[in-house]
Amino acid sequence: DIQLTQSPSSVSASVGDRVTITCRASQDIITWLAWYQQKPGTAPRLLIYGASSPQSGVPSRFSGSGSGTDFTLTISSLQPEDFATYYCQQGNRMPWTFGQGTKVEIK
Amino acid sequence: QPHLQESGPGLVKPSETLSLTCAVSGGSLTSSNYYWGWIRQPPGKGLEWIGSIFYSGITYYNPSLESRVTISVDMSKNQFSLRVSSVTAADTAVYFCARRAAADSFDVWGQGTMVTVSS
Numbered sequence: 001d002i003q004l005t006q007s008p009s010s011v012s013a014s015v016g017d018r019v020t021i022t023c024r025a026s027q028d029i030i031t032w033l034a035w036y037q038q039k040p041g042t043a044p045r046l047l048i049y050g051a052s053s054p055q056s057g058v059p060s061r062f063s064g065s066g067s068g069t070d071f072t073l074t075i076s077s078l079q080p081e082d083f084a085t086y087y088c089q090q091g092n093r094m095p096w097t098f099g100q101g102t103k104v105e106i107k
Numbered sequence: 108q109p110h111l112q113e114s115g116p117g118l119v120k121p122s123e124t125l126s127l128t129c130a131v132s133g134g135s136l137t138s139s140n141y142y143w144g145w146i147r148q149p150p151g152k153g154l155e156w157i158g159s160i161f162y163s164g165i166t167y168y169n170p171s172l173e174s175r176v177t178i179s180v181d182m183s184k185n186q187f188s189l190r191v192s193s194v195t196a197a198d199t200a201v202y203f204c205a206r207r208a209a210a211d212s213f214d215v216w217g218q219g220t221m222v223t224v225s226s
Contacts, residue, residue, distance in 0.1 A: 034212035043216035050210040091211020095169040
């Protein structure tokens, strides 16, 4: 299975901060990577697919980049509604796998 | 976009079979060549893909669960189902159904249903 390692596991930030989350794959997944946001008690929400393509309706402050084994999700200016847990997921090879998550907390 | 809704028992006894259904509304299971899948999340933990199905019946399963999992589709009811046999406490989780979309991401999710395995 392809392992995805996210860092950091958690980050404390303030409204307006720029936040960057990284996801490293155990092997080359080209650009078959998605990012999700999950708030407590709710289903994950797709933010980015294909490493850098924003899902329809996602605010422009969310962006994704990377290819191969190293990927990043950037929130350019953190908003109150962005405090949540973020997951990466690879779609290059089955079984599809997820990172362990990064919790973005209020500083 | 379609709406997905999971349903099924919230409590299952150890060694028995967990059965869940995902009803699809506002769209057809057969439209646009989408795959449909199940993903679970144990309390306080991360996400695990269980398996996916195409409306024709083609299925793909996570090898870690494949011996115990069956996913099926009922086009007449526009729904698909999950069965996990011989459950243990390790199968306690929130179970989500979802639509597989571009670049093998999941773009539409059900709200999730909590299943507890306990005697």
